[in-house]
Amino acid sequence: MSGHSSYNPTNPVAKWLDSRLPIMRFSKEHLMDFPTPKNLNYWWTFGAILAFMLVVQIATGIVLAMSYTPDAALAFDSVENIRRNVNYGRIIQATHAVGASMFFVAVYVHIGRGLYYGSYKEPREVLWILGVLIFVLMMATAFMGYVLPWGQMSFWAATVITNIFSAIPIIGDPLLQLLRGGFAVDNPTLKRFFSLHYLLPFVIAAVVALHIWALHVPGNNNPVGVEVKSSHDTVPFHPYITMKDLLAIVLFLIPFAWFVFFAPDILGHPDNYKPANPLITPAHIVPEWYFLPFYAILRAIDFDMWFISAKLGGVIFFGGSILVLFFVPWLDGSKTRSGTFRPLFKPFYWLFIFNFFLLTYLGAQLAVEPYSTLSKISTAYYFGYFLIILPIVSRIETPNPLPASISESVLGKGGS
Numbered sequence: 322m323s324g325h326s327s328y329n330p331t332n333p334v335a336k337w338l339d340s341r342l343p344i345m346r347f348s349k350e351h352l353m354d355f356p357t358p359k360n361l362n363y364w365w366t367f368g369a370i371l372a373f374m375l376v377v378q379i380a381t382g383i384v385l386a387m388s389y390t391p392d393a394a395l396a397f398d399s400v401e402n403i404r405r406n407v408n409y410g411r412i413i414q415a416t417h418a419v420g421a422s423m424f425f426v427a428v429y430v431h432i433g434r435g436l437y438y439g440s441y442k443e444p445r446e447v448l449w450i451l452g453v454l455i456f457v458l459m460m461a462t463a464f465m466g467y468v469l470p471w472g473q474m475s476f477w478a479a480t481v482i483t484n485i486f487s488a489i490p491i492i493g494d495p496l497l498q499l500l501r502g503g504f505a506v507d508n509p510t511l512k513r514f515f516s517l518h519y520l521l522p523f524v525i526a527a528v529v530a531l532h533i534w535a536l537h538v539p540g541n542n543n544p545v546g547v548e549v550k551s552s553h554d555t556v557p558f559h560p561y562i563t564m565k566d567l568l569a570i571v572l573f574l575i576p577f578a579w580f581v582f583f584a585p586d587i588l589g590h591p592d593n594y595k596p597a598n599p600l601i602t603p604a605h606i607v608p609e610w611y612f613l614p615f616y617a618i619l620r621a622i623d624f625d626m627w628f629i630s631a632k633l634g635g636v637i638f639f640g641g642s643i644l645v646l647f648f649v650p651w652l653d654g655s656k657t658r659s660g661t662f663r664p665l666f667k668p669f670y671w672l673f674i675f676n677f678f679l680l681t682y683l684g685a686q687l688a689v690e691p692y693s694t695l696s697k698i699s700t701a702y703y704f705g706y707f708l709i710i711l712p713i714v715s716r717i718e719t720p721n722p723l724p725a726s727i728s729e730s731v732l733g734k735g736g737s
């Protein structure tokens with residue numbers, strides 16, 4: 322959806338630039354005039370919050386890298402030095418570490434919004450796929466970032482998670498060695514993780530640009546899921562959405578700042594405040610909270626399936642739990658986009674959300690009963706939701722009829 326261009330440069334310099342590089346015209350059309358549905362609710366502000374978080378992570382990361390040393394003998398102390406001696410180092414380091422968590426809070430809300438309102442449906446499939454790609458890149462970036470302080474949990478998480486690759490037949494072992502830069506997690510691993518951790522956020526930024534591009538072709542979905550029909554249904558992005566997004570960012574900053582200033586370490590694991598020691602394995606290795614649902618799925622497969630070992634099975638389910646997200650636009654066949662009008666879909670959706678929290682909880686527990694059995698049930702629901710429930714429900718349910726005013730236009734006839 323592209324708005325009618327209202328950019329008419331008057332001064333000669335702007336005219337000169339416009340005929341050579343119409344960057345001001347582009348910004349006016351896409352950042353200011355872009356027609357946005359009037360009825361977006363606050364769940365639609367999380368895209369802007371995510372963009373803001375990406376900038377925060379890149380900015381704080383670049384400053385941290387000025388004092389961080391990617392060497393197994395020095396990394397831990399260099400982070401301590403940042404926290405204790407470098408000017409404002411405590412705040413910058415805490416902002417980056419807490420920021421990773423806040424980034425994931427925002428992305429889970431953003432994905433949950435998309436799943437509820439059917440934002441992945443035609444014509445926004447590519448937008449969704451790019452989003453899932455961003456999510457995968459975010460996970461890789463966060464995982465490698467967590468290794469950099471070279472604490473006990475950094476080291477052992479790196480060991481456990483890279484070890485996953487060894488389950489892949491034939492190429493698994495060479496791949497593992499390539500990733501680690503040797504037979505075990507060591508200095509070469511730290512060096513390559515630092516290099517990639519610095520690189521990937523810029524790759525994410527590039528994919529975000531494509532994501533926004535793919536958004537600006539069909540325009541936003543909206544809470545009722547009916548495409549906007551005329552300019553009566555939209556408002557210009559600036560000042561309406563810019564101000565709303567700004568307010569949401571400020572509100573989001575309140576818990577963010579609270580963590581940074583009052584509980585900067587609460588989201589981390591105490592073992593990571595001990596230097597890495599390859600000779601002592603922590604009693605209970607757990608990833609950061611935002612990986613727990615997927616970690617629970619990985620561990621849920623603790624039994625061999627025919628010729629597939631438990632280890633490979635876990636890896637397949639772990640990979641599959643992300644892979645399945647790419648196919649959601651085709652698994653959900655409902656013609657009605659918004660969950661608001663889908664009576665059968667709604668309870669299954671909320672059960673999915675509950676189940677996701679449950680998986681998070683289970684990922685943090687020891688692999689003993691009753692957690693092992695619960696993890697299997699929870700994993701079954703995760704996959705069942707996408708592969709069985711969505712396809713069936715979307716084909717058998719009778720959506721609630723849309724209120725007459727909505728079928729006319731998003732806000733009703735004659736909206737201003």
Ligand code: HEM
Pocket residue numbers: 364365366367368369371372373375428431432435438440441445448449451452453454455456525529532533536540541542543
């Ligand atoms: C760094 C991460 C991301 C950034 C900066 C980002 C940015 C944005 C922005 C600015 C919007 C428009 C405003 C909004 O609808 O909230 C948007 C929309 C959207 N995003 Fe993302 N996004 C990110 C990750 C993701 C992920 C991981 C997914 C899905 C897996 C996703 C799926 C979508 C969809 C489907 C829409 C269209 C929403 C609609 O119009 O209904 N995004 N994104």
